[in-house]
Amino acid sequence: MDILIVDDDKSIRTTTALALESEGHYVEMAEDGDSALKRIKEEDFELVFLDLRLGDQDGLTVLQDILKLRPRQLVTIFTAHASVSTAVKATQLGAFDYLEKPFTPDQLRAILAKAKKALQTRDEVVRLEETVQELKAEARHGSPPMRFVSSDDRTNAELETLFRAAASPASVLILGESGTGKSVIAREVHDRSHLRDKPFVTVSCPSLSKELLESVLFGHVKGSFTGAIKDTWGKVHAADGGTLFLDEIGELPMEIQPKLLRLLQEREYERLGENKVRPCNVRIIAATNRDLVAGVAANTFREDLYYRLNVISITVPPLRERRADLLAFANDYLEFFSGQMGRKLNGFSESGRQALIRHGWPGNLRELRNAIERAAILARGNQIEDVDLPTPAASESPTGAPSGPVIGGEYSMEDIEHFHLREVLRWAPTLQDAAAILGIDKATLYRKRKRLGID
Structure with missing residues (x-):
């Protein structure tokens, strides 16, 4: 103390x-x-x-x-x-x-x-009060709970690996594009761990200058830099005994990386402008949308730090590769926002569903959330139509860029049918779902697969 x-x-x-x-x-x-x-x-x-x-x-x-x-x-x-x-x-x-x-x-x-026992009780009360406030804010402005079970085998395997390691003290690295829910997954790891009743403290690495980020992380003493008018504790101190989540770790300046490595290796740190070594026991979870291996090769990210962070690592697939989950997420968002607004909306029409499927969702869940919130506000009927969604409803490929025959191009009908059939079968949860999307029965789908040579 x-x-x-x-x-x-x-x-x-x-x-x-x-x-x-x-x-x-x-x-x-x-x-x-x-x-x-x-x-x-x-x-x-x-x-x-x-x-x-x-x-x-x-x-x-x-x-x-x-x-x-x-x-x-x-x-x-x-x-x-x-x-x-x-x-x-x-x-x-x-x-x-x-x-x-x-x-x-x-x-x-x-x-x-x-005193230590009293401090723990006090901290638990403070965290409980903060949780209540977070839940109230979530109810007013947030989103529905994240889905941690996927219809996509790859996503399920990644999440299973991560949650199996949640109870260990090992460092965790969560990779994935912006908007894929990395911060929500990090919080879920904490909540499933032995540290669930301890602090969960977030630091956004790209949000501050190098000097301010170092102070936010480790704290500083009075006079250590211009504007340091009093001693201040950092997020490392606040997270002591719990979890420190470093969001967008790929943006961490090289000058600060050795200090983070020391925290990971030695479980100790120093405040900015102070020579006193302080012990700290935190579990590190980091996330980034950057390629850290490329960063190591380019000398913008320390190799030893990368391996210290990369004890347990997963990659969250982008939404365009989780077509089986897309409509489930969309329905969750629609139920949440329609309830928030007091509207009775009965899901998505066929045109609305097709618009969702055709779009590449480069902004992933963050973009989907905003699109569904807007649609819930502006929908004219009791279902979401394609015109209610701020997404291209015409010829965009599921990846956001053409990856096969383009409508209106120099392709035969068989080429287009083969490509479309293969893509629907790739992401549809079941053959019955694929047949329903294609507007044919299962027997016809079987014959078309056999004729076109699609596994």
Whole structure:
């Protein structure tokens, strides 16, 4: 823990600090209430030891000032035997506990154990409150729950591999195009792991300059750069004991990569502008839409960092390669947004379904979500038609670019039929579904496959 000792007796400060540091805690000291309040404004301390007698200052007044500044601050009162009754009054005013001087190492450890348990309970309450707020925000502005079971064999295999490893402490690397749901999958890995009740902290690597990103990750001390007006903890500290999710890790500047590698290898880090090494136990999940192997070859991404991150790795297929899931996702989005808007929409018409299938969805689930939200708002009837969707409904191939015969080109009818039949069979969940999409019965589909030589 990070602990502040406030006592006007130098010997008490020093001996207590040595005892705490021997237990692996970070300790700062203050000799009076004013300097203590200054440090508490600048820094987050998990526990404060406060003497009731601070020269001319009243410890109870300092306690009240601390709790006004940080209402959830844990404060343990130092007290002599003659003033135990005053210490009891301090607990009534909001002090966490009191410790009678002189105290033994075992008594100090007991206070620390009690404080650690209280901090865990407090953090769980905070996370619960944050979860409730997230759920409320999700209900107002979000999306339906992500599907983690796929009709696509490749996607299912990738997700099964990932979730089997969720309970391990191994680093995870999630690859895939933008919009494929990598951040949602990362959160699901955390929720299925032994760390589910611990923090899940996200850092978006491309969103900040190198200097600010380093500060956001590792924290900084006052004066370490222009604008650093106080000591600050970073996301690594916030994620301690839980999961740190690094979104778009491929954008991480080379200058910061050795520090992340140190965190992965040694489980330690330093704040910007500080020489003190701090331990931290976090599980790293990273995601990127970049080719990290190419980055290693181009010397824009460290090879040793890549292998440290790549213990468990999956690639989330793009939506154009998950045709069996496309309509399921679309129906989930439509049910969610129509319910949100109080509209009764009865799925997609045939033209709407065909428009969804023809589009390549280069923006993947993010683009699909926006398209269905717009359609749910603008639909004229009780079904979504092709005209309600902001997607090309004509000759676009399922990959977003022609990968076979193009309508109107110099191709025979047999060429076009062969290509269309093969593509529908590739993504349709069953032969019955393929026959229904093609508008023929299963027997006719069987004969056409045999005639055209399609497996």
